[in-house]
Amino acid sequence: MRNAHNTSRREFLTNTLVGAAGFNVLQKLPSLESARSIENQTKSRVFIASDSLLRGPLPDAHATATIRHGSKTLDSNRVSILLDQAMQGLFQSADPGRIWEKLVRPGQLIGVKVNTLGGRGLSTNVQLVEAICARLQEAGIRPQDIVIWDRDSTELERAGFPIRTGSRQVQCFGTDRVGFETELATFGSIGSQLSKILTQRCDVLINVPVLKDHDGAGVSIALKNMYGAIHNPNKYHPNGCNPYVADVNMLEELRAKLRLHICDATTACFEGGPAFKPELAWRPNALIVSEDPVALDQVGWQMIERKRADQGLKTLAAEDRAPRYIETAADADHRLGNNDQRRIVVYEKHVA
Secondary structure (H helix, E strand, C coil): CHHHHCCCHHHHHHHCECCCCCCCCCCCCCCHHHHHHHHHCCCEEEEEEECCCCCCCCCHHHHHHHHHHCCCCCCHHHHHHHHHHHHHHHHCCCCHHHHHHHHCCCCCCEEEECCCCEHHHECCCHHHHHHHHHHHHHCCCCHHHEEEEECCHHHHHHCCCCCECCCCCCEEEEHHHCCECCCCEEECCEEECEEHHHHHHCCEEEECCEEEEECCCEEECCCHHHHHHECCHHHHCHHHHCCHHHHHHCCHHHHHHEEEEEEEEEEEECCCCCCCCHHHEECCCEEEEECCHHHHHHHHHHHHHHHHHHCCCCCCCCCCCCCCHHHHHCCCCCCCCCCCHHHEEEEEEECC
């Protein structure tokens, strides 16, 4: 059934290459040769796949009400299709199954790091994680070798993830169940104990954050989601979390294991985060995927800024909370990715 939704590499390059607003928007769709030229000159690719029917037909006039009351859950089938489209677009492959086979190998332990601080309203969606786990298993990963995790099991449950620790099934639990390593992992200003889920239960880490505003850091997307892997994130919020977010992501266990970032932008927050406030949320109905967390955060930040502008709000810089840690993560001391807008190509695919 997936093949009905496959798109060839040529179709992606010629029909879906567009720069997101603020990222050198192209006035006309480029030729295949131009697309390849742009691609070859850049380091970072970010792919945004969206589906306006992800929750079924929904008149705009009722959007805020449905966010407030938590109705209109995601269509699992459409989420799976959207995930496939995003992966095909990012990796320029017509076969999403082959993509996953290149990312993981049978016998590896796979961690799926979610973000569940915002409860059911503003957390990584269960349906998206189920789709990721299904693709991992199709690539030969045993269910029991996959663990869905975050800091706290109670927060996982509140976000809709059932705690599972039995055999022959996908695992799901928080670090509170297994604890942190006793020795500190250090880089720069960071000295933290790492989750034993990361150190002992993961060979490969897939990061599945949420697109949201953050009252101190400016935004909380891919890079900051790694605060959920350390024992003392409370120590690293001064100065807009800069350089602390970048330093956390330099810890060797994280750098060695992180493979992919799949940002859940089905529901996002443009103000008042990281907590869920329905009147300050909107529904892009999208996934943002990249192998570069810095580029993904740069693109996500601009998406939030555009929504803030639409709502008549000041820029994050004007509120003295621009996410400076994104630039730090790209500097010569970190080199975690690319925040230079001239060297980021943003591709978009609207499924419906």
